[in-house]
Amino acid sequence: MELRAFWTIFRRRWLLVLIPALVVAVFSAVTYQPPPASGFNVGVNFIVAQPPTPGADLADQERYYNWLGSEYIVNGLTDWAVSGRFKTAVSNQLAQEGLEIPPGSFSVAAENVRSRLLLTVQHSDGETLAHIMDAAITVLAEQNAEALPQLGGETAVLVQLDDPVVTPLPRSLSSLLDIPLRLAIGLAAGLGLALLVEYLDPTIRSREEAEEMGFAVLGEIPKRGRGEK
Secondary structure, three states: OOHHHHHHHHHHOHHHHHHHHHHHHHHHHHHOOOOOOOOEEEEEEEEEEOOOOOOOOOOHHHHHHHHHHHHHHHHHHHHHHOOHHHHHHHHHHHHHOOOOOOHHHOEEEEEEOOOOEEEEEEEOOHHHHHHHHHHHHHHHHHOHHHHOHHHOOOOOEEEEOOOOOOEEOOOOHHHHOHHHHHHHHHHHHHHHHHHHHHHHOOOOOOHHHHHHOOOOOOOOOOOOOOOOO
């Protein structure tokens, strides 16, 4: 079937094409609710320091090894912060503060950004997330000796570079495209309905249709235009 034939069908059955889309639009407008936020995110940057050995002079070589040791410490803390044991330690810290938040209810990510530790935490509730991040900072600063046996039981010094700020995550793409997808499906259903009705309609509407059915056309009455009598 040529595109011109499709256009003729859709122009003749335009109401059938629009009805499903209109029904979907009305239903979506009546039942519409703003999509919930996908969650909340908070991130904090740290630099890590390894104090010089007591009594040692601060020669250039000693400074170099301190900086190099601090970089290795950042790598170790990054691996620890994304482990299940760290999340369990954060959950235990929250329990000591009277908050029962299981480790599986929040996610933790950490990365080494040019020898700087970036810790991010996500949770579905912003207020709860603030408590989780405070507990994570406490665990990271006070219990890191467990993850760094190379320090011989000493605790690495973490310097917090910024304050945690809880921000909402952008809504998911699926929630933003929900109504447009519904309308597209309704429009596709309308197009299919128009083609089905056209297929079942026994009316002969053109000379070509009559000739395809084997009839010999002797004459044709032109369609009266608008305004003609």
